[in-house]
Amino acid sequence: MKIDYSANGKIAWDEFCTYLQLEYEEKEESSARSKEVTFALPATIREISHGEPILRICSTSDNTFITVREDGIIYYWSPELKLKRSRMVFEKPTNRKPKWVTDFTFMTQYNKFILGTGDREIQLYELSTVEPYCQISGFETIPLKLDYSYTGPDQCMILYGDDQGCVNILILTSVGETLRTWKKLPKAENLPTIGIESAVLSPKVMFIRWKVHEDWVTQLKYYDSIRAVISASNHESTALVIGCTVGTTNVEQQLKEIKDYGKEGKGKRGHMAVGAQRRMEGDQTIFRIYKGAKTFAFCKTNNLLVTGGMDRLIRMWNPYVPGKPTGMLKGHIAPVLYLHISTEDNRIFSVSNDNTIKVWDIQDQSCLFTANPKASRIRGEITACYYVPDIKALCIATDSIALLPLKLKPQPQPHLIVSHKEPVLRCKYNKEFRHVISCSEGSAVKVWDFETGRQVFEFSGAHGNSAITCITFDDSGRRLVTGGRDGCLKIWNYNNGRCLRTLKKEGNCDEICDCAYVEVNKNKYIMAVGWDRKINIFSDLVDDLHHIQKPLPYWQDDLKHGHKEDILCIAQCAPTFLATSSYDGEIIVWNLVSGHMYCQLQTPPPSNCTDGYAVDMSVTKVVFLKTRALKSESTAPLVSSGPQGSINFWNLLNGGQLFATFVASRINSQISTITVTAEDTFLYIADHAGYIYVYDINNYSTSGPVKDPPKVTNYWRAHINTITSLELIDEHKILLTSSTDCTVRLWSLDGEFIGTFGQLEPWDIFTPTSWKHPTVPYEILIDPQSMPIHPVLKEDISVMAVIKSDQIQQTKEPTETKPELNYNQKFSQLVITDEDIKQELERKIYPQVLGKRLRHEIYKNINKPLDHGGPSAYHTLKYFEIVKAPTVCEKPNLSAAGTDLDIWDYPKDNTGTDL
Secondary structure, three states: OOOOOOOOOOOOOOHHHHHHHHHHHHHHHHHHHHOOOOOOOOEEEEOOOOOOOOEEEEOOOOOOOEEEEEEEEEEEEEEOOOEEEEEEOOOOOOOOOOOOEEEEEEEEOOOOOEEEEEEOOOOEEOOOOOOOOEEOOOOOOOEEEEEEEEEOEEEEEEEEEOOOOOEEEEEEEEEHHHHHHHHOOOEOOEEEEEEHHHHHHOOOOOEEEEEOOOEEEEEEEEEEOOOOEEEEEEEOOOEEEEEEEOOOHHHHHHHHHHHHHHHHHOOOOOEOOOOOOOOOHEEEEEEEEOOOOOOOEEEEOOOOOEEOOOOOOOOEEEOEEEOOOEEEOOOOOOOOOEEEOOOOOOOEEEEOOOOEEEEEEEOOOOOEEOOHHHHHHOOOOOOOOEEEOOOOEEEOOOOEEEEEOOOOOOOOOOOOOOOOOOEEEEEEOOOHHHHHHHEEOOOOOOEEEEEOOEEEEOOOOOOOOOEEEEEOOOOOOOOEEEEOOOOOEEEEOOOEEEEEEEEEEOOOOOOOOEEEEEEOOOEHHHEEEEEOOOOOEEEOOOOOOOOEEOOOOOOHHHHHHOOOEEEEEEEEEOOOEEEEOOOOOOEEEEEEOOOOEEEEEEOOOOOOOOOOOOEEEEEEEEEEOOOOOOOOOOOOOOOEEEEHHHHEEEOHHHHOOEEEEOOOOOOOOOOEEEOOOOOOOOOEEEEEEEEEEEEEOOOOOOOOOOOOOOOOEEEEEEOOOEEEEEEEEOOEEEEEEEEOOOOEEEEEEOEEEEOHHHHHEEEEEOOOOOOOOOOHHHHHOOHHHOOOOHHHOOOOOOOHHHHHHHHHHHHOOOOOOOOOOOOOOOOOOOOOOOOHHHHHHHHOOOOOOOOHHHHHHHHHHOOOOOOOOOOOOOOOOOOOOOOOOOOOOOOHHHHHHHOHHHHHHEEEEOOEOOO
16 A cells, blocks of 8 residues: 555556665665764864973863873863963973973872873872872883773772883772872972882782784773773784783793792792783784774774774774774775764764864764864864763864864753654644654654554655645545645655655745645545635646646636635535635635635624734634535534634525634634534634633534534643644544644543653553553643633733722721821831731632643642732731840930930821821
C-alpha cells in the first residue's frame, strides 16, 4: 500500500526501486539534519602582549582558562575570555639566561600545578596563589610533554615525555606527606629542591623510564580507564604506543640488577630504573603510521582512538587492533595538530596547521562543519588548543587567544516535550496506515505511529522555506496533499517523501490557507482557498504525466460575487454543499455541482461593538452538521466561528438565517478551530488560549432559533498557545490536537491526557494505564493562564473601583462605639474588622477544573500569598512598631506641659481647627 500510491493494485519495478531510494535518502537527510552543528563565527578574540608563544591551555572546575607562555607568564581568563590576572612565575636571573617552560599540567586534588622547564626540572606551584612550593631537579632529559593522574587515595603519577623518545613515570604514594617533606628542604633559586636521585631513595617514590620512541614525544597521556599510558611521536615505526606504566615481571632484568648490586657492594635503596628500559612485547601495543603522529585522542566509551599528523589524515582505530584503522577522515589540507573526542555528542573536533577547524560525526564518519580562518578570523601560528566540554567551546592560542563556542540550538527544558522544533500548523489522522501526519512552520512533515506515539518518518523542505498551512488526504488515504505559503499545492507519497505532483497557477501565487479533497459525479478534485480570494480547483488525474498542473477555470459566480477578502476556510458537505469563509466575516455556501452560489451569510458583530472599535470579524472555521443538512427548515446545519470567542449556528434555507449565537470561550479568546462527532451530538471548540470546550448539541437549534447556549459538558486546557488542529478519531474515541507551542497531542474525549508525540515513553492506545492521565503537560500547570480566576477579576470593573465601593459601603454602616481620642492624626482611621477579613477569605473559590491540575493549582495557591489583582482588606491594615516600655514608670513633668503646648497633638476637624 505504501508503494502503490495510485491504488491501482499494481507495482512496477521502477516504482519499487524509486520508493526504496527516496525512503533511505530522506532518512539519511533526516539524520544529517539532527546532527547539524556550527560554531558561532567569528571567534571571540583577545589580544595579548607580545612575547613567547603559549604552550598549553587548561581549565579549572569553574571553567577558568589558564594559559602558560614559554617565558613563564601565567594568564587566568574568564569563560568569556576576560583577563582576570597574570603573573610571572620565574624570577629574573642576573648572571645567567632566564628559564623557559616546556609544558604544564594540574594536580587538582592537591591544588598544585606542575611546570616542566628547560633546565630538566619539574616545579610545583600553588594553583590559587601561584606561590612556589618545591621542585625536582636532576633529570637526565628535558620534560617536553607533561601529564598527571590521580590513581588512588593519596597516590598519583607524574608523567613526561622527553626529546629522546622516552616515557618517564614518577609514581608517588602518601603524596601529601611527601610534598610537605620536600617543601622543608633547602631552597635553590627560591624553591625547595630535591634531586631525582635523592627522591627515589624514599620508599614512597618510584621512578620508571621507558624507551618507547625513536623521536621526540609529541604527546602523552595516562588513561586510568585502561590502566595504560598512550604516547605519540613523528617516528613512523613507533608513531603511537599504548603501554603499561610499571610493566610485568621480567626475571632476566631482576637477575641482572642482583648481579650489579653484588659487584658494586651496595645498591640504591630506592625504586629507580637503571637507564631507559624497553617494555616487553606483551606490555605495549604499537601503531605504525605514515609520517608519524603529532596528536591523538582516546574515548573508552566508544572504544575509539583517533590520530592525526603530517599526512593530513585523521585515522580511527580500535585500540586493540593496531594493524589497520577502522576509518579515515579526509578533508584537511595541512598537518593536523589537535584532536578531541566529544563523547556526549559523538563528535570529533580537529584543528590543522592552516587554522582550519572541522567537526566530524563518529558514526557516519562525515564532516559536519568546517570553519576556515577567513570565517573564524583566527590569524597566526597555532601553538595550543583546548576543547571545554562544559561550555562546548574550543579555545585556540596563536598570537592572541580565540574562543569558538558551538552555536547550540535552543533546547527545551527537560520536563518540556515538543513534537516539532517549529510551531505546528496542521495535523491529521490517516486511518489507512494508522499514522498521524503533522506539518510545521519550518516546512517539515513528520509521520507518527498513532498507537505508540513514535516517529516513523520525516522529510523537510516540502515547500522550500515556506510554512505548510493546510493538509488533506485523497479518498484512498495513500497520498498527502499539502498547501503552503508559497501558493502551491503538492501531492506526496508521504511514506518515502516523494513529491508526485505540484499544483499551482501561473504568475504570482498567494498563500493558501485551506484545502479539501472532493468528489463530484465520480470526478475527483482538489480545492484550495487563500489570499487570492478565489476558489482554485484542480483535477486529480492519476494518469496525468505533467508534474506541474494548472487549475481549472474559476466559477462565474466566484468571479462576480465571490469573497472580497482573504478566504480562510473551506468545508464540504457531500454531495452538494461547499462552504467558504473569509476574513471579513462573510460565509458563502456554494452548490458544488453547478458552481453557483447557494446562499450568502454575514457574521453579525458582537453586541459590545461600538463605532471606532476594531473587532476581528474573521471566520477561521466552518463545519457542516451532516445529519441535519436539508432535513427541515427549522434546523441549523452549519456551524461557524465568530468574533470574540463566539460560535454561530446557521440555517441555509431561504437565503440563510442565523439561528443561534453564544460565546464559547470563557476568556473571550478567539476561536481557532472546531469539530463535531460523527453523529453531530457533541461540538468540540478550541481557542487561541489553548482551551478545548465540549458542548452538547444533540437537540440544540433543531426547532428554530434559540437564545440560550448549549450545555457545556467538559472543558480543559490542552496547550499553552493557539490550537491549530482539532480532529476526532471516532473509531477509538480519541481527540487529536496540535498547537503553535510545537506539540501534537492525543486526548480521550473526556479530556484524559494520553501523551505528546515525540515523548520518550511510548504509549499503547488500547491500554489506558500507559497513558499520561491523570497528569497533564507540565507547561500547562505552570502557565499563569491555567491558574484559577478570582471572582473580582471576572467583573468588568477596575480594582480601584472595587476598593472605593468597599470604603463607601463601610462608611455607611453605623458604628456602635466612637473613639474618644485620635492619638495620631497621621494615620487613617482603622475601619477594617476581623469579620471583613473572614468574609473575604471565605469568598476564595476555585473554578470547576478536572483531574490533577486542580490539586496542583490549590497547592500552589496555598503556598503563596493571596493575589487578587489589588489590595485586599488585609493588605490595607496599618501596623505599628511595638516599643518595649520600661517597667518602672516615671512621674510626668506637668510644668513642661504647661509651657510647651506643641507637645500635645490635639484632634482636628476637616478645617484644621482643634476640637
